[in-house]
């Protein structure tokens with residue numbers, strides 16, 4: 618795992634069928650073999666990773682997220698945050714768009730956490746895994762696994778070191794637009 622604390626990946630999604638029907642044109646391209654994205658014909662932007670429309674969920678996960686799962690189990694916290702305008706592909710990248718599509722980051726993280734714990738469990742180590750699924754919208758928190766819990770009953774609290782939990786955590790988040 619690199620020493621850099623924050624890494625940024627850009628993912629360009631394919632045009633949707635309705636966009637093709639309306640003759641929309643692609644204006645952003647991932648430059649093959651690089652971590653750069655070209656806007657129009659001459660504006661180049663550099664990232665830590667750049668994925669074009671043909672990139673698979675596996676490719677995105679393996680390059681950007683899988684190393685974090687290993688460091689999580691070594692005792693580090695990690696956050697994966699998807700940011701982009703509405704319809705840009707955040708939900709697809711995190712969760713897969715529909716049941717018949719390839720799963721996204723959340724599904725793969727769950728799989729790899731348990732696979733790795735299984736391997737480490739061979740040494741007699743025990744682990745407890747907890748999951749929470751929250752929506753933060755207009756400064757209000759909603760527990761998506763306990764919908765009857767009112768937003769006023771939920772708080773994000775930090776300890777004196779800025780930690781929001783006592784255990785190692787991997788936070789997977791999407792900007793809510």
Ligand SMILES: Nc1ncnc2c1ncn2[C@@H]1O[C@H](COP(=O)(O)OP(=O)(O)OP(=O)(O)O)[C@@H](O)[C@H]1O
Nearest residue numbers: 630631701702703704705706707708709710714794
């Ligand atoms: N890499 C991709 N390959 C194929 N289809 C994609 C890809 N990314 C997004 N899509 C499709 O684009 C559409 C919009 O994507 P998505 O719903 O993930 O956007 P979003 O950023 O989560 O939007 P919002 O912020 O409005 O919730 C969906 O139909 C999704 O299946």
